[in-house]
Amino acid sequence: MTALAPISAPSQDLPSLIDRAASMLSGAKTAAEVLEAREVAGLAYDVAKRAARLQRAKSAHDDLVAAAHRAQAHALEIEARAKRRLADEYDAAQARGEVATRQRHPGSVGHVGADDMPPATAADLGLRRDQIHEARQFRDAEAADPGIVRRALDDRLERGEEPTRAALRKMVVDAAMRGLRPQRSASRRNPLYMAPTPEQAAWRHVTGTFRAFAEWASDENLALARKGMREARDTPFHDLDATAIAEGSAAFTTIKEWFDAR
Template identity: 80%
Template sequence: MTVLAPISTYCQDLPSLIDRAATMLAGAKCAAEVLEAREAAGLAYDTAKGAARLGRAKAAHDDLVAAAHRAQADALEIEALAKRRLADEYDSAQGRGEVKRNGGNRSTVEDRNTASASDIGLRRDQIYDARQLRDAEANDPGIVRRTLDDRLARGEEPTRSALRKMVVDAAMRGMRPQRRPNRCNPLYVAPTREQAAWRHVTGIFRAFAEWATDENLALARKGMREASDTPFHALDAKAIAQGSTAFTTIKEWSDA
């Protein structure tokens, strides 16, 4: 009992650390507050990582280690969201001339009086990392959460390095030029934006219809109940409500 007590205490503290980081980020109104939320998420991640390491060293029950891993994943998701917001805030500040662009020009009075990345507490590698996260999510929405969930499902520890690798791959895919139309097929006609949008809708419906077996729906319902106390349950519920409204609208189009 004395061996497990410190680990159990760690795990009990983790939800409050994660809730604090999520609340800080949700209420952040400027770059400085986003930075504070990122630091809070980083603290939650480090605490969860320490709890998991201690649990493995002490041969703690699998449930305790799994709980620490889930907390790591939640903290990384909040940290990733904070970094994406920082990328947007930083680029907007550069666009307004409030922060120097890369390199800068010290020969001008305006540039000497303009803040640099270090002046606002950021390193260039942190800005690069934040932009990669933002671009990866734009290219492949949900990549961060899917990467974390995949590692949890395999019983692996969700780490910053593993997340970074997946993010870099997604960002690089987004930078590659799109394939040109197949010139070997003389009948090929590129779809219009409207046709592409409709194909996107029908593709989502078909994929969901194929997935939505009675077994999978039962599993999803159980998972929903288990997730009801997680920090992001309210956001999930909001997304489902918005998606349901959109699906109803599309069904009305089809029935008209």
């Protein structure tokens, strides 16, 4: 794994760290680059966590603590995406024979020729076995329950609770285990039920998100949200909220264009 590039002083502010992590992950082409993005996202999480605790210690306004929590959640989401990418990269490398598996243990480097080097181990790549296991859990959980990471984070934010690694990991592990449970026997299964395809699951996630927002977006709630937006303009991390809204709006516009083109 390549060493993490030094972070300059201007990039030490939290929004810049989060933007950098997201950009690095989007542009990552190799496992090493995915690892770097994960490290930066982890650093952003740690900075946001300290910021939230500092604001609480100062008895700061709830908006400041909530803003730090949102930044913390954003960093965790990027870190989770990096973990899923890492699991895919690692498993692909094992399939190519570039990384050792349980069935293909590397021999002693001192007893092989230069042209017959054994496959790399997790330690050679700067990874621990538990990190690989966790990365696979995040990937499998997202496959079993698409959107589980974002929903778990949003749930804690809505309840005013801090989004922590430990809380997210528990939700993810539970989802991954649900995906690993054997199917119910034919005698107990609805004979008309058919598991959704990945495409159907993705579309249900989209329609569910739209439906939930449409049900929430009453005139009263929108008026409250607009007032909250005005109050939040001068708070830290407001730019992160604006970016998320812009990205979500662009995605919604794209989906609306699909309908219009039918």
